[in-house]
Amino acid sequence: MTEPTEPPSDFEATDEPTSEKLVELAKRRGYFFQSSGSYGGVGGFYTFGPQGAALKGNVEDAWRDRFAVAEGNMEIDAPTIMPEPVFEASGHLEGFDDMLVECPDCGESHRADHVVEDNTDYEDAESLPIPDVEEVIAEYELVCPSCGTGLAGQAVEAFNLMFATNIGPGDSQPGYLRPETAQGIFVEFPRLKEYARNQLPFGVTQIGRAYRNEISPRRSIIRTREFTQAELEYFIDPEADDPDLEAVADVEVTLYPASEQNDEDGDELETTIGDAVSEGVIGDEWVAYFLGVAKPWYDAVGVDMDRFRFRQHLAGERAHYAADCWDAESEIDGNWIELAGFAYRGQYDLSKHAEHSGDRFTVFRQYDEPQTVERASVDPDMSYLGPEFGGDARAIVEELEALAGRNRSAFESGPVEIDLEGEAHEIPVEKTGFAVEEETIAGEHVIPHVVEPSFGVDRLVYTVLHHAYREDEVDGESRTHLELEPEVAPTFAGVFPLQNDADLEAQSRAIASDLREVGLSVTYDDSGNIGRRYRRQDEVGTPFCVTVDYETIEDDATTVTVRERDTTAQKRLPVADLAETLSAIRAGEREFTEL
Structure with missing residues (x-):
């Protein structure tokens, strides 16, 4: 029996884990909550509220910008229900347990x-x-x-996780809700390769819902029955295509390879992508490339890099088709959770769909120079085979064609032996029309290999919130706030009138409108005292609050107070430049401390 490995790190346990506080905050402030609460709720299904939907959408947009747009990949949106043969080919009906x-x-x-x-x-x-x-x-x-x-x-017992359904009425076609978005990309490969002009390498991305009938969903949105994936299927010619490793060679990563997990004294490794490849820690260069792309992206959206690592799959957990696989993991209350998987899937998926569908899942590889090759063929004498074998004549021809392709020596002397449904038959060589001819070819059809970075969006949203959760004290009062990155924060700015005054309120609404016009997400709030309004926005993670006071409407040089969430520092900024300044801060072009 496999012995357990010790955890790589010890995390300090607390009486009140952040997760418990976060789930309560998420429900109160509109991030996420269990669905169908009026009917008692149902395990494994969650609704993202106004804040959560906005945060999730911002994370998805950030992923799209990095893995689709910046990498020059295509994006598709395939159906969430697919017919049964798709999942027979993919192996999900037999082995997704x-x-x-x-x-x-x-x-x-x-x-x-x-x-x-x-x-x-x-x-x-x-x-x-x-x-x-x-x-x-x-x-x-x-x-x-x-x-x-x-x-x-x-x-x-093994329990299959697929959600079954029927497509159409009456004797309907059986179908399944997809357990991953990847199959929607694989089955459309024959058409997608045309959009890529039949040129490798190329990538196809998809962000969408997936469904798994989990036995025991738990830990809020970390393990659910309906969830969102962001996946990239990158199609390559393994003999011709190499990644741009130089672009990510200096990216520093924390790795937990299988060798360290199996070692009683094993530990995580601090290294760079370049060194990990040169030293053989990461065996596949394409997997290494996407690890190098993913690390700074996770950092940018708000994952704490002190609680982040890449863990290699052990032999027993790696999918049978995967030559290598690494997970991106984050620490949550002392436990590591999977955020993404980076797998080299080889040609398994496309080969299976080619076999089951009969369609061509290949790309033509052009040779540098035409090549002359020998081709073995048969042209059987049907005037002999027909009378001799009757209805089996066509099957005999097919067997002869297959034999010529795999074993030419069978035609060199004596009769050719064919086995048809357990019965041996002999065909004279001269009746087979066997010949070997030279042919000049310009290339060959190859089945591409696939590299797959597969991201779980819901788990990432949870991680971002968990790693952003803070408790501190401001002006003698306890405060809870979320230090969300401006790029993904659901609301970028709150705009408040200092007091309930018609002129202040009118100016505040005008400023809010101006900020929205430049694409900033803004909330307007005139309820309660200003301190309470600050606390509300801190708790939902709004990076900045803009307060309109009497100086704003009375001074010739119109200014407002802008308060930064994390430090609570305040600066007076000109209203005329406010939209431009805040847009630059959100884009990472300016810093609040430099204003």
Whole structure:
């Protein structure tokens, strides 16, 4: 049985984990909350409120800018429901399973690997075979998380996570809600390659919903049954295409390779992308390239780099088609959660869809110079095969064609032996029309390989909020605020009149309108005292507050007070320059401290 590895780092536990405070804040301030609350709610489904939807949209836009626009990749939007043959080809119907154990007393179903991980030192029970998981449950005398009944001796079974549906009425076509956005890209490859002018490499991105019927969804939006993915499928010719590693060689990363995880004294490695590749820590250069692209992007959207790492999949957890795979992980209340996966998928996906669909999932590779090759072919004498084999004649021809392609020597002497449904047949060589001819070709059709960075948007939103959560004291009062990056903050500025005064309110609304016109997200608030309004905006993470006072409307040089969220520092800025100044700050072109 695989032994557990020790956690790479110890995090300080608290009586009140940030997650509990964050979930309460998220519900109160409109970030996210369990769906269908009026009907008792349903596990694994969450609604993003006004603040959460805006934050999520900003994160998606930032991802699109970096992984689609900046990389020159295409974006598509495929359906969330696809017919059954798609998932037969992809392997999801047979192998997309989690381990389920059912309580013999209360009947609650639980993910067996989660029961093991929550109550033992095993960090990655998901990679263990089912018999080993059953053995661990018995050895540790693990119990049902709901009622405390012992689970030893209970069967652990594979549970398929696909949501099934029917397409159309009557004898409808079976379909499934997609468990990942990737398949919508793979099945459309024959058309997408045309948009790429049949030139490798090229990438296709998609941001959209995916669905997995999780056995035990938990930890709010970290593990849900409906979630958003942002995926890039990058198609390459492995013999011709190399990444621009020089562009990311100096990116500093924290890596937790499989070798360190399997070592009793193993630990994380602090290195650079360039050194990790040269030293063989990251085996595939394309995976290394996208790790190097992702690290500064995660930093830019607000993930705490002191609580971020890339962890390599162990052999037991790596998908069978993946040559290598690394996860981006963040620390949440002492636990590491997966944010994204970076996998080299080879030609598995396109080969499977080519095999099942009969369509061509290849790209033509042009040779530098035409090549002369030998081609073996058959041109059977049907006047002989027809009378001799009757209805089996066509099948005989197909077998001869296949044999000529794989074993020319079978035609060199004596009759050619063909096995047809277990029955041997002999065909005279002269009746097969076998010939070997020279042919000049300009290239060949190849199935591209795929490199896949796959991002979980909901988990990233949660991480950004968790890592931004702060508690401090301002003017003798406790304060909770979210130090969100201006690029992703749902509201960039709050505009307030200092007091309930018609002139102040009119000027405040005019300023709010001006800021909205330049594309800034602005809220207007005239309820309660100014300190309370500041606290409300701090708690939702608004980077700046603009206060309109009597100096604004009385002075010839019209100015307003601009307050920065994190330091609470205030500056008076000209109204005429306000929109331009705040836009420059949001774009990262100016700093508030320099004003």
